[in-house]
Amino acid sequence: MASNTKYIFITGGVTSSLGKGIIAASLAKLLQSRGFSVTIQKFDPYLNIDPGTLNPYEHGECYVTDDGAETDLDLGHYERFLNTPTSQSNNITTGRIYNNVITKERKGEFLGKTVQVIPHITDEIKTNFYKLGEDGKYDVVITEIGGCVGDIESLPFIEAVRQAKWDLGPNNFLVVHLTLIPYLAAAKELKTKPTQHSVKQLLEAGIQPDILVCRSEHHLPQEVKKKLSLFCNVQLNCVIEALDAETIYDVPLLMKKEKLDERVMSKLKLRTNTNTELEHWKDFLGRLKNPTSEINIGLVGKYVSLPDAYKSIIESFIHAGAAAECKVNLKLISSEEIDSENAPRKFEELDGILVAPGFGERGLDGKVETVKFARTNAIPFLGICLGMQVAVIEFARNVLNLKGANSTEMDPNTEHPVIALMEEQKNIEQMGGTMRLGSYPCELKKGTKSSAAYGKTKINERHRHRYEFNNQYLEQFEKNGMIATGINPETNLVEIVEIKDHPWFVASQFHPEYKSTVLNPHPLFVRFVRAAIENKTKN
Numbered sequence: 001m002a003s004n005t006k007y008i009f010i011t012g013g014v015t016s017s018l019g020k021g022i023i024a025a026s027l028a029k030l031l032q033s034r035g036f037s038v039t040i041q042k043f044d045p046y047l048n049i050d051p052g053t054l055n056p057y058e059h060g061e062c063y064v065t066d067d068g069a070e071t072d073l074d075l076g077h078y079e080r081f082l083n084t085p086t087s088q089s090n091n092i093t094t095g096r097i098y099n100n101v102i103t104k105e106r107k108g109e110f111l112g113k114t115v116q117v118i119p120h121i122t123d124e125i126k127t128n129f130y131k132l133g134e135d136g137k138y139d140v141v142i143t144e145i146g147g148c149v150g151d152i153e154s155l156p157f158i159e160a161v162r163q164a165k166w167d168l169g170p171n172n173f174l175v176v177h178l179t180l181i182p183y184l185a186a187a188k189e190l191k192t193k194p195t196q197h198s199v200k201q202l203l204e205a206g207i208q209p210d211i212l213v214c215r216s217e218h219h220l221p222q223e224v225k226k227k228l229s230l231f232c233n234v235q236l237n238c239v240i241e242a243l244d245a246e247t248i249y250d251v252p253l254l255m256k257k258e259k260l261d262e263r264v265m266s267k268l269k270l271r272t273n274t275n276t277e278l279e280h281w282k283d284f285l286g287r288l289k290n291p292t293s294e295i296n297i298g299l300v301g302k303y304v305s306l307p308d309a310y311k312s313i314i315e316s317f318i319h320a321g322a323a324a325e326c327k328v329n330l331k332l333i334s335s336e337e338i339d340s341e342n343a344p345r346k347f348e349e350l351d352g353i354l355v356a357p358g359f360g361e362r363g364l365d366g367k368v369e370t371v372k373f374a375r376t377n378a379i380p381f382l383g384i385c386l387g388m389q390v391a392v393i394e395f396a397r398n399v400l401n402l403k404g405a406n407s408t409e410m411d412p413n414t415e416h417p418v419i420a421l422m423e424e425q426k427n428i429e430q431m432g433g434t435m436r437l438g439s440y441p442c443e444l445k446k447g448t449k450s451s452a453a454y455g456k457t458k459i460n461e462r463h464r465h466r467y468e469f470n471n472q473y474l475e476q477f478e479k480n481g482m483i484a485t486g487i488n489p490e491t492n493l494v495e496i497v498e499i500k501d502h503p504w505f506v507a508s509q510f511h512p513e514y515k516s517t518v519l520n521p522h523p524l525f526v527r528f529v530r531a532a533i534e535n536k537t538k539n
């Protein structure tokens with residue numbers, strides 16, 4: 001275990017969805033602005049080895065890291081806030097913990113002992129708690145414990161946090177408990193009881209929270225803070241109010257105002273003279289909140305009833321919008337509702353169209369109609385992963401006149417498999433973690449829209465797919481105006497296509513949205529937003 005690394009654990013109480021990920025990312029941002037190197041990891045209590053096999057409706061988007069881990073969407077927030085990459089080690093589930101322990105048991109590593117939750121599962125959890133701190137790269141490791149205290153599933157994690165205090169020592173260990181202070185309109189009162197109960201549950205598990213972060217719709221008056229301090233056994237100045245924010249990107253500054261970073265630093269004896277004023281962050285917020293133009297972008301996909309399914313895309317538009325000082329109104333449109341007849345009406349007010357990533361047949365026809373509409377009406381278009389594949393299918397059917405052209409994912413017997421299963425995927429039987437995942441290099445052709453957007457020709461982007469552009473058709477496509485402008489230099493896989501005679505039609509096999517951050521808005525999104533602004537002004 002690293003000697004100097006400080007560990008902060010973030011637990012949640014009263015209800016889920018309080019935004020532990022945002023609080024963790026905001027605290028990390030503040031500590032980063034004080035000159036500390038910080039990383040954040042998330043421990044999820046469910047039994048899947050990772051969220052890769054989960055339907056987006058279950059748990060929102062699956063976020064992919066450079067090293068090809070399929071992870072919880074909170075890791076996206078960590079990267080967007082901190083501008084540093086995460087990895088497989090930053091997201092551990094109960095399933096992975098048990099899998100590791102059972103694998104060791106089969107190898108005989110427990111020497112005949114009875115394998116138990118305590119100590120074997122908790123030891124495995126703690127080993128993973130400490131992993132990122134081991135090489136001394138980080139001053140602070142923040143660990144977000146998913147779920148709510150009191151859940152049966154979280155118990156081993158909570159127990160491991162209790163034990164960690166004794167491994168680490170008091171100056172290296174801190175618990176921040178995020179909770180909700182509901183407001184009862186009828187009584188005109190903020191209620192502290194649910195928080196008292198959730199802290200009691202932590203205390204029963206042997207954990208005394210050091211800091212309470214209280215989500216609330218109203219200011220917490222001093223009496224309420226005093227009451228929380230008294231009943232929850234927390235120092236008065238460590239009862240911190242977290243009011244609902246206009247945007248998640250306000251939260252670091254709100255937490256700074258509440259001195260969350262100072263409390264953490266004083267408790268962990270973290271000393272520094274650095275205190276950057278987060279100028280870049282404020283500049284971003286300034287541009288975000290004072291747009292000089294406004295556009296409508298349609299996001300067409302099949303998981304639109306749960307916006308979390310497209311979290312990184314939504315955030316990428318916030319970054320790109322701020323970069324272009326433009327308010328981007330993102331309209332989520334279900335691909336199943338679109339057909340050739342209603343497309344003109346559905347898309348009437350859009351200045352740009354994005355077709356989203358996805359899997360399976362459902363909604364495919366609507367996506368094809370969407371691409372056709374954007375292509376034939378010169379509307380700026382961005383396709384991502386399945387969105388790119390659909391752009392290829394549409395072009396094959398309607399420009400190359402290849403009847404029934406399809407992806408073999410949708411129609412294994414299609415006469416024209418313009419999108420086909422990758423060679424390396426053909427013998428794969430297991431579902432989890434077996435796609436083409438993570439970062440791969442791509443070379444862009446000079447003089448194209450893509451290379452203009454990036455301002456360079458060598459890029460690395462993240463992937464999550466099994467199917468690819470079928471290179472047998474490449475010549476035919478290029479002759480007719482759809483060009484492969486980005487190619488993987490080692491495998492020749494087509495990574496980006498563009499249409500020459502169109503104001504801005506770009507579609508990528510990779511996922512640009514995973515790499516957009518506040519500090520580095522993604523160039524494809526920025527260019528797409530600018531193209532949509534130009535389209536709007538033209539009309």
Ligand code: GLN
Nearest residue numbers: 357358385386465466467
């Ligand atoms: N279903 C497609 C594939 O597996 C696209 C995947 C995606 O959009 N992430 O290739």
